[in-house]
Amino acid sequence: MVFKRKLVISSAISLAVIAGVGAMYHTYGGTPVTEAAAAAAPPAADVDVATVVSRSITDYQEYSGRIEAINDVQIRPLVSGTIVAVHFQDGAMVRKGDPLFTIDPRPYQAEVDRAAAQLASAESRSGYAASDWERAQRLLSDNAIAKRDYDEAQNANREAIAAVKAAKAAVEAAQINLGYTAIAAPVSGRVSRALLTVGNVVSTGANAPVLTTLVSMSPIYASFDVDERTYLRFLSHDSKVTVPTWIGLANETGYSRQGVIDSVDNRLDTGSGTIRVRARFDNADGVLVPGLYVRARVGGGAPHPAVLVSDAAIQTDQEKKFVLLVDKEDKVQYREVKLGDQQRGLRVITGGLQPGERIVVNGMQRVRPGDPVKPNLVQMSGDAAAATGAS
Template structure:
């Protein structure tokens, strides 16, 4: 009995061992079968992917130009003499009518006094000759005076009247020259340094050296040359009174800090360069804009229209073609030819090749090829022209539920880690 029980226990143990061995073998087969697929998924490269932006935009054209003052005056003396006063500091803001220089007025005051005395003598002469002629008119009616004497008195009266006008003109000229001894600002603006200082003798005339220069401050012009297509498409309407928006950026600015409008367009196109000169007008109440500065000009025109935009760094070049890499719903990469439009900040308008809702690779393009399967990391499309871009970047989440960093930030981080 005991031997039979022992053999039964041995048989049961053997059967259990066979079953366990079979289950282990089956599990090993399943693990070995799924291992290549899991390994392949782990080896797929990870890339940053962003959705194409769909936004209403206005087309802009960019140009380079220079700032110019609306009014620029070379201050020159209109009378000769010695400078006895300089009434401004270098670079000072002055108002129209402020006295800048004073030339010694004493010789010109003496001339005013002399011509005034001459005018008084002439006025007395006119009174005498007029009375003498009136008396001769009464005598000639009675034949009590010779015709020759009558004619002489008439001529003396007319000559005295003419001399009176000459004396009046001489006095007026002397007074004008006396006024020129005070050199005043013809416009409001910023004055340069005094080129000729106190005690120096200056001469009058357009060929004389300038005492200083004066430029108006606000508003200010920016002059630039535009091509024929831009003129025909956008700027031509300014001639008929249309308002063409313009934006201005300085050399130390990454964006465009000021807005203005087209003020004037030249009357002819330069056939040698195919451009036309345009002048835009900007407010400069703070005086930060100085004539002669380099200016980046952005000219806008046309009606706002919907457009697809992608980060400019995501666009690749294939000989003479532009392309992006798209990622479909199954995370497969595709090559897509695109046609580029205007640049909007760091985004580029895509006029053909993409559809709303497409996803493109924005970081890690060098690690993938068309047809490959990738691990997708969703990030927001970098957009420095969107005031809400930082908030959008902070709130965006990747597929794992973690917050996604902006494309530029993630790129810098990966470069640092490598």
């Protein structure tokens, strides 16, 4: 009887367990799970993912620079005197040879007249000395003159010739100084304001004042410092003019002007690890002025395919760079990547990613490798080509 009672109780417990499992099986759609397993499964986190950008690119580097004039001239007086005229408007465009200032020319015209008179006197004395020497030569051949008198006539003629040369030089110097009273533009370009106006007395020498400044406008330079790698890759050979160069202004998102490398400095700055580069650009519209900030882009080589991602999606693990990849099963994977240069707001990935793969771009702090996610597909941040519709 005891054995039969135990058997009945055991059978009842077994039936109860089977009934409970059946209920769980029915509740979860035919898949048997335990409460512990259900509690251990992490919920899928909502994250923003973007497909890596794939496009054909040309390698280039971006730098900051300033516009510089090819000719930057300080206009100073070369003769002393009083300014009697200013011939330009402040900020006007002038051509080479256009008058800028006039210094009172009367004292210098008088000096030219005086030097010309002295020249006429010297030429007269030279003519008389030449005739006297010719006469002495004839007399010497007939032994009708002393050798001493002949030598004196010859010496007087030579002195007269030298006096004529000195008088001519004095006339030339006086004419040069007279020409300096009319100050003209040495180059074509844009003139600044007149720092000294009519009535001011100016002097020459070390204390000569600056009357105004003049800068050439077209062509014009853009100067910037490039890193050592860019120099070795693009600029260390002789054909620097073939390296494409672009600049963009502060109010532009792109690069509106193309130019050529004009010169590269003769040494690398060891403090900054950069070398000074100067590029030449046309400036027919006069928009570029010296001192203007520009973004410069230097590049070269043939276009080649590349994958690009936003810098915000790249994480650092000690010395490694990685991204969080979302696979076909919407699970997170750790993917180490190798970085290249920046291209139009995105970072070139030289290794670790393939075209079409998805990476987490927002919500990375909420997930770890192996976690399931609910991906929300967005555009890659910083993709200037997609934003503008460019390829």
